[in-house]
Amino acid sequence: MAQTQIPEAPAEKPLVLLIPGLDGSGAGHWQRRWADEMEDAQMVDLGLWAKPHRNTWINRLNLSVQRAGRPVVLVAHSLGCLLTAWWAKFEQPGWSNPVIGALLVAPPEVDFFPRDDRLNGFAPTPADALPFPSILVASRNDPWIGFPTAKLLAKQWGSQFEDAGDAGHINADSKLGSWDEGKRLLHRLMNTQPAAATSHVPLNGDWSEGLEYRS
DSSP states (O other): OOOOOOOOOOOOOOEEEEEOOTTOOOTTOHHHHHHHHOTTEEEOOOOOTTSOOHHHHHHHHHHHHHHSOSOEEEEEETHHHHHHHHHHHHHOOOTTSSEEEEEEEOOOOOSSSOSSGGGGGGOSOOOSOOSSOEEEEEOTTOTTSOHHHHHHHHHHHTOEEEEOOSOTTSSGGGTOTTOHHHHHHHHHHHTSOGGGGGGOOOSSSOGGGOOOOOO
C-alpha cells in the first residue's frame, strides 16, 4: 500500500526589522520607504535618537526580535550596524534564535576619530564574526568611515562585502529613493542557505564569558 505523502508546510516569511542609526531615519530615507512599501517590514523604535545609549538600544532591539514570533532579518543603517554587532555579542544568538541574517549598510567609524562624539558609547567595535549570514554595504566616499576600514570590518564580522560606489553615507542625502539595489541585496540575503553561516565563528574573544550589559 502506497504511503500518503504529507506536503511540507510553507516556510514562514521573515519579518524585516529596520534598525536606524543616529537621529533615526527620517523622511526620504530608504529605510522609511521600505517600512511603507514592504508588508513584512517595520522600523525598530530604539528611542533616544539624539543621544543614543548602547545598552538601552541593545535591550530594545532584543525585545523587537523576541516579539517577532517568526524568523527575522535585520536591516541596519549606520550606527544601527554597530548596535547589531553589540547585540550579537551580548545575546550570543544560537541557531534557535529568530535572526537568520543581517544587511549592514554604511557602518560608521567609532574607534578612531569618530565624526560625532555621540558614537563614543559604541566603541570599541566588536571584532567577533556574526553568527548568521550577513552582507556589509559600504560607499567609497562615506564621510563616516574610510572604505578600507569598512572592508576590514566586513572581514572581521564574516560578512559578504558590497561596494556601493560613490554613494555618500547611503542615506536620504544620497538620493537613492527606495534603493532598489538594497532590495536586491536583501532578497539575496533572505535566500542564503543557513548552512552558509557555519563558518561564522568568533575571530576574537570568547562568547562564553557571560557579558552583562543591562545595568
